[in-house]
Amino acid sequence: MDITLPILILAIPISMFLILGIGGVKMSRKTAGVLGILGMGTTLTLAYTVAFTYFFSGDPAFIVDGVRQQLQVFDVTWLAFTDTLVVHLGFLLDPISAMMLVVITTISFMVHLYSWGYMEHEPGFQRYYSFLSLFSFSMLGLVVATNIFQMYIFWELVGVSSYLLIGFFYKLPSAVSASKKAFIVTRFADLGFLIGILLLSFYTDTFNFMELTHNPEGVLASTGGATFMGASVLTWALVLIYVGGMGKSAMMPLHIWLPDAMEGPTPVSALIHAATMVVAGVYLVARMFPVYLMEETALLFITCVGAITAFYAAVVACCQIDIKRILAFSTISQIAFMMVALGVTRPGLHDGMGYMSSMFHLFTHAMFKALLFLGAGALIHAVHSNNYTEMGGLRKYMPITHWTFLIGCLAIAGIWPFAGFFSKDEMLTAMFANNWIWGAWMTMVAGLTAFYMFRMYFMVFWWEENPHYKEHKPHDAPWQMSVPLIFLAAVSCVSGFIPFGELVTWNRLPYHIHIDPQVATTSLIIAAFGIGLAAWLFMKRNHKPAAMKNAMPGLWKAANRRFYWDEFYMFVTHKIIFNIFCRSIAWFDRHVIDATMDGFAKVTQKTSVAVKGMQSGSIQAYVVWYFLGAVAVAAITWICLL
C-alpha cells in the first residue's frame, strides 16, 4: 500500500496542532475553527479511503483466501535500546486498526464540527482546536501502532491530551483538579503497563505486535517457565499490561478519574471519554489477544474485573443526578461489557465470537455514546446546568435533541433494530457460551442499563417542565451542533446491520453472524422491563422515586457517592502518602540529613570555642603546653615502640 495516505493521516493532525498551537494566538476564531475542521475533514476522508480500500478492495495485499492480512505500511526505527530491542514507529493496517481509524476520525470530525457551535463563546477557542488535533493525532498513532512500545508512546500522548482538554477551563479549580486526577490515575496504571512491557520484551526480545501475535506459543516458551509468586511470568506481564488498559478504560478500581473528567467541555467528553480514548484498554487487549489466549488466568482476571465494574457502574449510574456523570458511568459499564466479552472469548466457543462482538460493540457504542454526550451537550448548552433537576419536559422545546437522544437511549438499551441490540446480543451469546454465570450477570447489567438510561431520558424530557423556562426559553442548538446529532443518530439506527463478522474477527477469518433467539429474547425482555420500570417511575411527576429513595436512604446515598471510592483514594493519597510519607520524608530530609550536615559545621564551631582556652595569653601556660606536648610526644612514641 502506498504510504502517502497513512503518513498524511498522522501528519495532518499533528501539523494542525502545531499550527494552531503556535500560530493560534495571532489567528481569528473563525480561521482556527475552519482550519481545524478542514484538517479533520481531510483526515476523515483519507482514513475512510484507507479503511474502505482495506476492507472492500479485495486486493491480495489485504485479503488472501478469505484471511484478512496484517501489514505494516511503514515501520521506521525510532530508538534502538539494544541491537534486537528496537523501537519502531509505524503504521499497522489490519481489521481492528482500520475500524478504529473510521471510528476515531468520524467521531473526531463530528466533535470538531459540533464544537464550532458549542465552544463559540469560550476564550481559548484556538487552543481548544489545537488540543483536539493533538488528541486525534495521538489516538490515531495509538491504534495504528506496529509495536507495543509505540502504543505506549501514544498511550501517554493521549493521556496528556486528555489532561489538557479536561483542564481546558483552567480557571476553574474543579477542572484543574479533575484533569490532574485523570492524568495521575492513568499514569499510575501506565506504570503497570510499563512494567508489563519491560517483562514481556525482556523475554521475547521484541516489541512488535505481529511477531508477538503470530507466534504466541513462542512467547510463552521464551519465558522458560519462569514464575513469580505462584503465577507465570507471562501472566504477570499480561496482567500488568492489562492494568494499563484498566487505567485508560476506567475499570475498577482505577475508574475514579472518569466521572470527574466530565469537568471538561462536553464535546471532549464525547470524543475522548466516551468513544475513543477510554476504549484504548479494550483495543490493547484485542491487539494482544492471541498472546492473552496463552494464559487463561489473565483472561479470567479481565473477565472478573469487567463483570464487577459493569455492575458497579450500572448501579451508581442509577443514582446520579448529573447527566454527564450518568453517561460517564454508563460508559464505564459498557466498556466493562466489552472487556468481559473479550475475557470470555475462546477459539472453541462460537469461533471466538466474543472478540468480534466486543469490537462490534466498541464500534456501535462509540457512535451512540458520542451521540448521547453531544445530546447532553446540547441540553447543557440550553439550560446551563448539568443536573437533570434543572431540566424536565424539554421534549417540546428541543425536538431534534429529544429524538436523537431517544435513539441513543434505545440503542444503548439494546432495543431492536438499533445498533446496540446487535452488538450486545452477540456479546451476551458469547458470555453464555463460556459460562452461564457471566451471561446471566451481564444480562442483569443490560437491564440496569436500560433502566438508568431511560430514567435519565424521562427526567430530562418528560417529568415536569422546569419553571425557569419562562425566563429563559431553551431551544435547539445551532446547525453545527445539530448536524452531528442527526448524523450520529442515523448511524446508530443502521450500524447494527453492518456485517461486522465479515470484517473483524480474532483470527481475521470471516464469521457469519446469526442471532441466538433465546439470548435475544431474554435481553429484549429485560431491556423492555427496565424501560417500562423507568417510565412507570419517572414519566410523570410523582412521589414514587422519592419514596424509593427514602426507603433505602443508605444505599441511595452510597450509590450517589459512588460507594465512597473517591473518599477512599483521597484518604490513601492525601492522608497516608502525602501527609505521612511525603511530609515525613521532607521532615527527615531537613531535620535529620540536612541537620547532620549542618551538625558537622556546628560541632566544628563548638569545638573551636571549646579549645580557645589553650590560647590563654599567658607565656607560662604556653610553655606548659609546649613542654607537656613534647613530653607527651616522647612518651607516646616510647610506649608505642615498646
Place this chain on the structure above:
Amino acid sequence: MFGNILIWFVIIPIIMMAGLGVCRNSSMNAIRTVMTVCSTALLGLAIWLCVDFLGLRAAGETAEMLYTGSWMWYAPLNIELAVGVDGISVLMILLSAIIVFAGVFASWKINPLPKNFFLWFALLSTGVFGFFISIDIFTMFMFYEVALIPMYLLIGVWGTGRKEYSAMKLTLMLMGGSAFLMLGLLGIYWHSGPEGHLTWNILEISKNGCIDPSWQRLLFCLTFVGFGVLGAMFPFHTWSPDGHASAPTAVSMLHAGVLMKLGGYGCFRIAIYLLPQAANELAWIFIILTGISVVYGALSACVQTDLKYINAYSSVSHCGMVLFAILMLTQTAMTGAILQMLSHGLMTALFFALIGMIYGRTHTRDIRQMGGLMKIMPYLGVCYMIAGFASLGLPGLSGFVAEMTIFFGSFEHTDLFHRSFVIAGTCSIVITAVYILRVVGKLLLGPVQDEHHLQLTDASWYERFSTVTLILAIAGIGCFPNWINETIQHSFVPIIESLTQAAI
C-alpha cells in the same frame, strides 16, 4: 597545541574573561556583546564538533577518543594536559554550550556588578568545558574544582534568600566531596601502571589495568562518593535544595544543567571505567543509595512549596536516576544515563530559567501565593508546562526517551535485587507526575491569587530566546533520539569490555 579544536573550548572562555576584563563595569552593552559573541562561538564550535565527530565516526574512525592531544605539564609526576573526546563528551560539550548560551540570555539584566558576574560565569564555563575535554585525571580534577568555586560568589553575591548560608553550604559540601575524590585519584595514580610508568591518562590506566582488587574497592568508594556528592546522591544531596533556591537564574541553570552532570560523567568515566572490578562487586551499595535518591527526592518534592526547592528535589531524583543507571553496568542503561544527563540538563535549565523569570516578576517563589499565571503570562506558562511534561516523561520530549532507555537497560538484570530497584525507579515517574502537576495546577492554572499579578508582563525577547533554545533542544532529543544513540554507542564498547573482563 592551538591546532587542537578541543583546546579552544577552554580558550574561548578565557578570551571571554579577558574581554570582560577590558570592559568597564558600567558599559552593559560591551559586556553583553562580549558574552553573546563568545557564547555563540562556543555553541557554534560545539555544534561543529558534534557534526565533525559524527562525520569521522561515519568515516570509520574507530579510536576510543578522537581529537586526542597531550602536552606534558608536570613531567616529574607525569601530569599531562591530555585532551580527547568520545561521543559522550561531545554531547556533554554540546549540552554545556547550549546552556551557557541560554544562560547568557537568561541573565541579560543581571544586577549589580554585571562584569564580575560574567567573569565568574566564564570561569565556571572554563571549568566545565575543561572537565569534559580532559582525559587526564589530574587536569580533569583541576577543571572540576575550577567549576565549583565560582559558585560561591555567584550565589553569595547575586543570589536571593539565605544566600550566604546556602553558598557556604554548597561550596563546603561539594569541596568535601572533592576531598574524597582527590584521595581516590591519588590512589588511582599511584597504582596506575608498572613502576616507572605511572600515568594520569585515563586511556593508559585502563589499558594497563593493574590496580589490584583490594585497592579498587577503596578507590571506587572514594571516587564514587566524591562524584556522587556533586551528582546529589543520597545522603549527600542537601546542598542542592538550599543552593539552588538561593542561586541566581543563570547559575541555577548552569549548576543543575551542567555542573551536576560532572558528577555523573565522572562516576562513569573514572569510578566505573578505571575500577571495573570494584564496580562489579560494589555497585549494589550505590544502587541502594541512588535508588533511595530517586524515590526520596521525588517524594520530598511533593510537599515543597518553594518552586526552586521543588525543582532541586526533582533534580535529586533525576540525577539519582543517572547514577542509578550508570551502576546498572549495562550498555543500554548507560546510554540511558547519558540521555538522562542531557535531558535533565536541558529541562532543569529551562525550569530554572522560567522560575527565575517568574520570580523576577512576582517576587515570590511560594506556590501558595501564586495562581492562574497562565492567564497573565501565557508564554512563560506554556514553557513551564513543556518543561514539566519533559520532566514527567512525556513522549516527544527528552525525559521519556532517557527514562525508558534506563528502565529497559536496567531490566536486563534478572535478579530480584536489581528488578525491585528498577521497579522502585519506575514508580518515581508517577510521583514525578504528581508533583509536577501539583505545581502546574497551583502556579499556572486556577484563579489568579494575587491581584497585583494581573499587571505583570509576559516574557521579553531575550527571555524568549533563551527558553526557545532550550525547548528546541529538548524536543529535538525527544523526537529524534536515535542519533544520540549512534553518537555514543561506540563509547561504551571499551567500558563494557573492561567490566566483562573484570567480572571473569
Place this chain on the structure above:
Amino acid sequence: MDLGILWYLVPSVLMFACGVYGFVTRKNLIAILISLELMLNAADLNFVAFNRYIFPGQMEGMIFTLFAIAIAAAETAIAIAIIINVYRAIGNTDINEIKKLKF
C-alpha cells in the same frame, strides 16, 4: 658507658627540670630569665659531660658549649632589653600583666 657520667647527667636533668619549673611558676620576668639560664646551662653541662666521658679524644662538645654560652648571653641581652621595654610600658615586670593578646 661509664657510670661516672651519671653524676653529671642526673644533676643536669634536674637543673633543666628546675629551670622549667621556675619558668612556669615565677611571676617576675627577670626570675624567669634566670630559670631559662638554668635550662641552657643544663644543656651545656650535658655537652661537656658527654665529651669528657664518652668522647674524650675530641673537643666538639666543649666547643659547642662555648658557642652555646655566647648564644645564651646574646639571648639574655635581648631579653633584658625587651623586659625593660615591658617595664616602660606597664610599670612592672609581672608576667601576669602581659596577657592582653589572647584567644
Place this chain on the structure above:
Amino acid sequence: MDYSQFSAMIPELIVLGIFILVFLYDTFAGSGARKADGILTTVLFGLGTVAIFFAGTVPQECFGGMYVSNSITLALKSILNIGVFIVLIQSLKWTDSDDMTLRRGEFYELLLATLFGMYLMISARHFLLFVIGLETASLPLAALIAFNKKHYESTEAAAKYIMTAVFSSAVLMMGLSFVYGLSGGSLYYNDVAAAVAGGEMSGMLIVALTFVLAGIGFKLSLVPFHLWTADVYQGAPTSVTSYLSVISKGSAAFAFFVIFVQAFGAAYPEAWEWMLYGIIIITITVGNLFAIRQKNMKRFMAFSSVSQAGYIMLGVIAANSIGMASMLFYILVYIFSNLGAFGVIQAIENQSGKLSMGDYRGLHKSNPWLAFAMTLAMFSLAGIPPFAGFFSKILIFTSVTASNSMALYMLVLIALINTIISLYYYLLVVKAMWISPEEPVVPQFRSALSERVGLWICVAGIVFIGLLSPIYQLLTDASVADAAQLFAWLG
C-alpha cells in the same frame, strides 16, 4: 686556609655585603638622605636576588662540610629572596612614615641579619652551624617584633616571643646534647645519621628527637609549640608579621627536612614518622579550629599559617625527593599567597588603621582591586584552582601518597577534610568583602605605588606559578640532584 671555599658562600656574602652597605649608608647619610634607605635596600636586594639565582649550582662545601651549597639550597635561598624582596617593597610605605626616621636603617639591617641566619640554617650540615644560624635568625626577630615601641601590643608580642624562643632554644640545646651523646662524637649530620642507623632505638634517642622536633617546630609553629604565633603575629608590625609568616617558616621547614631526613633518617619508620604524623594532624586541625573564630586579620592569618605549616610538613613526612620539591614549591606559592594577603592588610592598615575582618565589609565597592587581590590570595591559600595554591597542595599530597602506605593515605584524607574547614574561613573573608550588604567601612583610597607593585607581583605569582610547570621541574631537578646525600640514611 683555602679562601676559595668562600665562593660556596656567595649568597651569604651578598647578603652580608648589602647589610654592610646599608649600615654604612645609614650611618653616614644625612637625615634627609636616610629617607632613601628603603629604596636602596630594596634595589640592592633585588640585584642580589638575581645574582644569587645565577650564583651557580655546582655543589660546594666549606668549613669541612659544615656548610654546603648545592642546587637545592640555592633554589630555596632564591625562593626566600623573592619573598624578602616582596616584603621589602611592601614595607616601603610603612618605613616611610615620620616616626621611623631614626630607626629606618635598623629595620633593614635587622631584617638582613635574620636572613643571613636563615641562610646558615639552610646550608648547615652540622648541628653547631645550624644552632648558630637558628639563633642568628631568631634573635634579631625579637627586636623587629618590638619595633613599634609606641604600641603596647608590639612590646607584649616581643616579650612573648623572646621568652618562648629562649625556652625553645634551651629545649633544642638539651635535645642536641642528647644527640651528641648518641653520636660518635661528631655532630655532622652524616655522622649522626651513621650513629643512629647503627644504634638501637633508645629512650634517649626518642627524647633527643622530640626535643629537636620541638625546637624546630617552634620556629614552624607546629602545634603544640605554636602558641606564641598568634599573639606575636598580632602584635608585631605588619611587615614583620608577613616576614615571620613566610620567610622564617620556609627556612625552618627546609632545615627540618634536612635534619630529620639526613641526620635522623634511620629513625623514620620507627619513630619520627609517627611523631610527625600526629603533629601534622593536630597542627592542621588546631590551626583551623582557631582560625574559624578570629576577627583580627593578622591573628587570623597567624592561625592560617599554623595550619599551612602542617601542610608544609606533609612534604617532610613524604621523605622523598618529590616531597622535597613539592615542599619547596609549596613554600614558594605560600610566599606569594600569604604576602598577597598581607599586602592588602598592610595597605588598609597603613591607610585607615583598620585590622578587623568586619572592617573589610563591602570592600569591593570602595576598593575593588584590593578586594580582588585579597580574594585571589584567599583562594590560593585555600587551594582553589587555577590558582597556585591548588597545585602546591595537590603536589604535596601526591608526594605523600607515593609510598602507597595506607596510613599516609589516611593522613592525606584528614588533611583534605581540613582543607574544607580552611576553605570555610578563607571564604569568610571573601564573604565580608563581596557579599555583606553593608556600606563599605574602609573608604575608597589609592594605595601607594610600592604597595601596588608588591600586590601585582603577588597576584601574578598566584595566577601563573601553578600554570607554569617549569618552576616545579626546576625544583625537582634540584632535589633529585641533592637526593643521594639527603636520603642516604633513610630506613
